Amino acid sequence: MAAVPYDFVGRPAQLSPDSAGLLHDLGHGLFTLSCLVDSMRLGKRFPATARLRLALISEETERLLELVRHAAHPQTDPRPVDVCGLLGSVATVATETGNASVQVLPGTRVLLDVDEVSLWRIVTNLVDNAVRAAGPEGRVELSVSGGPPVVITVTDDGPGFGQGPAGWAACGLRVAAEQAGAYGGRVRITPREPCGTRVRVEFPGSLSNAAGGDYADAGHR
Secondary structure, three states: OOOEEEOOOOOOOOOOHHHHHHHHHHHHHHHHHHHHHHHHHHHOOOOHHHHHHHHHHHHHHHHHHHHHHHHHOOOOOOEEEEHHHHHHHHHHHHHHHOOOEEEEOOEEEEEEEEOHHHHHHHHHHHHHHHHHHHOOOOEEEEEEEOOOOEEEEEEEOOOOOOOOOOOOHHHHHHHHHHHHHOOOOEEEEEEOOOOOEEEEEEEOHHHEEEEEEEEOOOOOO
16 A cells, blocks of 8 residues: 555634633633642542552643643744653553553654644544554554654554544544644655554654654553
């Protein structure tokens, strides 16, 4: 199967009054949830596994709050983002919430000059699709290479592109491609041998902010 490129240029959408109000209410609810989770973490003793999951809930809530702020007031000032660290965070959440093995492959630490919320949206949508395709006991691997170009790769051992269970895959791919396109990047989909799918997000070399040192995955099941 030939590579299937998705090339979009992200454009900020104008919010309707209803959308703005919805974002306001959603942000308020997420802030309340964040406060409740923090109060549980600080006020009681829990087993290590419960503390880890409460911490993940808190982190995800903060990211969703940032996403709401981003939608209401789009960021236009990219900053260096530790891609390996972000991949690790997404892998941890995916591992705790699904049955597939999600691992970040060891590699060199890479910084990318992008908006962190946009990069988080790209990676989470692609990982969600990969986990769904891999299914229970499947395997998903994440990696990044410094290039240029900088390439983030999400690979799964599922049945192949378009052959997995129905879901929100098309919407997730569109979001990922639009967010990457806003920085001159693109999403490419190719088969993985002997089975599965490989998705590559390629960013222009001009966005690369070289960083020394190696990154080793902390270990996800």
